Amino acid sequence: MTSAERDPVRRAGRWVSVRLQHRDVRIQGDTGEEAVSYAGIVITSFENGAEVCERWIPLGVDPSEADDEQLIQQLRDALVWQARRPPKS
Numbered sequence: 001m002t003s004a005e006r007d008p009v010r011r012a013g014r015w016v017s018v019r020l021q022h023r024d025v026r027i028q029g030d031t032g033e034e035a036v037s038y039a040g041i042v043i044t045s046f047e048n049g050a051e052v053c054e055r056w057i058p059l060g061v062d063p064s065e066a067d068d069e070q071l072i073q074q075l076r077d078a079l080v081w082q083a084r085r086p087p088k089s
Contacts, residue, residue, distance in 0.1 A: 016081070
C-alpha cells in the first residue's frame, strides 16, 4: 500500500473516515511468540486535515448484541461530532 492510498485526502472542516482494518498482535506465550490478526473498524476524526481522534472497534466472528450496540454508538458519536451539533429530539 502506498502512502497516497493510506493517507486521507486533506479537507477543510470536520469529517470522519470509516474503514475496515486488520491489526496484527504479537503474544509471548509458553511456546514462544505468536502472531494473531484481528479485524476491526477504524473510525478516524479529522479537523481541517489533521487527525484528532482514532477509534478501533474489533469485529468478532460471532458479534454479540453488545458489540453491535458499541459500534452503533461509536459511529453515532463520530457523526454527531462531524456535524458539530447534537441531533434534534
